[in-house]
Amino acid sequence: MIFNVQRYSTHDGPGIRTVVFLKGCSLGCTWCQNPESRSAGHDILFDTRLCSAGCDYCAQVFPHAVTFENGRISVRQESFTVADLCQIEQTCPSGALSVCGDEVEIDALMQQILRDKPFYQRTGGGVTLSGGEPFMQPQTARTLLQRCKQEGLHTAVETCLHVPWKYIEPSLGALDLVLADLKHVAGEPFKRLTGGSVKRVMDNFRRLSAAGQKLIVRVPLIPDFNADRISIRQIVDFAAEETGCEAIHFLPYHTLGINKYALLGQPYLASRQPLNDPDLLTFAEEYAAQKGLCSQLRG
Numbered sequence: 094m095i096f097n098v099q100r101y102s103t104h105d106g107p108g109i110r111t112v113v114f115l116k117g118c119s120l121g122c123t124w125c126q127n128p129e130s131r132s133a134g135h136d137i138l139f140d141t142r143l144c145s146a147g148c149d150y151c152a153q154v155f156p157h158a159v160t161f162e163n164g165r166i167s168v169r170q171e172s173f174t175v176a177d178l179c180q181i182e183q184t185c186p187s188g189a190l191s192v193c194g195d196e197v198e199i200d201a202l203m204q205q206i207l208r209d210k211p212f213y214q215r216t217g218g219g220v221t222l223s224g225g226e227p228f229m230q231p232q233t234a235r236t237l238l239q240r241c242k243q244e245g246l247h248t249a250v251e252t253c254l255h256v257p258w259k260y261i262e263p264s265l266g267a268l269d270l271v272l273a274d275l276k277h278v279a280g281e282p283f284k285r286l287t288g289g290s291v292k293r294v295m296d297n298f299r300r301l302s303a304a305g306q307k308l309i310v311r312v313p314l315i316p317d318f319n320a321d322r323i324s325i326r327q328i329v330d331f332a333a334e335e336t337g338c339e340a341i342h343f344l345p346y347h348t349l350g351i352n353k354y355a356l357l358g359q360p361y362l363a364s365r366q367p368l369n370d371p372d373l374l375t376f377a378e379e380y381a382a383q384k385g386l387c388s389q390l391r392g
Contacts, residue, residue: 094230096129096193098205101212104391106249106270108218111206113237115222116194117229119255121288122276124315124363126350130225135178135194138356139168143189154184170358199233203240210244219247219269226253231260238267251311254297255289261297265304272342273298275310277319278331286318295331302337310341311391314377316364320346325377333384340387343377 097114105112117133118125129136149161151168158172168190173181181190206220213219220241227234227250238248249270254261275298276291277283283291301308310332314320319328332341346368354361374390381388 094133094194094196095202096127096195096225098202100209102221105221105223105251106219106272107247108216109209109212110218110221110249111209112221112223112251113202113206115224115227115230115233118224118226118253119229119289120226120253123286124313124318124346126347126353127225128350128353128357128359129193133229135192136357137168137170137173137181138191138193139166139170139358140189140191140356141166143187145187145189148186150186151184151190154180168358199236199240202237203244206241206246207244210246213246217247219249221249221251221272223251226256228252228256228260228264231256231263235264235267238264242267253289254294254301255287256293256297258297258300261300262304265306269307271301271306271308272311273301273308275312275328275332275336276315277324278327279324282318282324286315295335298331298336302335305337308336308338310336310338311344312341312377313344313346314368314373315346316366316368320368320370320373322373322376325373326380329377329381329384329386333381333386338386340389341381342389342391343374343381344391345374 094116095114096116099112102110102112114130116130118131144166147164152159152161155177158169160167178192181192222234222237241248247269248267249272250268251272253274278291278295280291283289312328332338348365348367351361378388
């Protein structure tokens with residue numbers, strides 16, 4: 094189950110890459126910029142900007158999930174049934190209603206990936222699995238990575254590492270690079286804003302290090318969570334001393350995903366102001382350098 098395939102990416106590993114976005118995640122980060130990735134199944138999206146005024150066709154076809162009153166459409170995403178999925182995009186003439194999530198065959202996905210093999214070879218690029226959390230579909234991740242390695246492609250995974258180790262370990266033999274989030278090292282704030290266990294994440298970092306896995310740590314800097322000097326020191330200390338990473342990337346908080354919550358009919362609970370603290374970002378880079386880590390700011 095995927096929700097996007099992005100070609101010609103240059104931000105998700107070395108060179109030009111194809112990024113395959115798998116659905117499903119075990120965390121509920123309040124700032125998540127891909128909320129459509131959280132559920133393992135299909136999501137229904139409703140874009141009011143595309144909705145044609147006066148059209149009530151969807152309300153006629155899906156009266157259990159859509160109402161039309163006073164010239165306005167109201168959509169209850171949770172009321173659509175599995176049987177509705179195949180009709181939704183055929184029903185809405187303006188494309189305001191759509192389905193997020195495609196069940197695809199590995200062979201078909203590989204055909205897409207291999208179209209750009211010459212670009213991977215020229216630039217040192219390859220394929221990156223992202224999400225969501227790719228290791229929430231462990232067999233799919235393993236099979237895709239193995240097929241890519243058989244084709245001589247560089248492989249990478251973007252992961253929050255909040256999964257059982259048994260979901261990760263089978264893929265290591267076919268994995269060239271792990272781009273792993275280290276959101277915090279303190280249990281209480283991690284639990285409060287992600288719903289997860291920081292111990293699980295830190296244990297998996299240690300296991301990757303022990304396995305000799307090539308690793309880049311990614312730190313999303315989030316206001317009122319970890320965008321402060323004490324948290325940054327703790328995160329960088331752990332990365333330098335226990336992960337064996339070759340680099341650390343700092344990702345300042347942005348709000349580019351806000352509209353996706355509206356499409357899903359969900360509230361956006363994080364700050365509506367991007368992180369704008371040049372002094373803090375300079376501190377993060379300088380402290381990482383003090384600890385012997387190559388650092389980058391990534392947009």
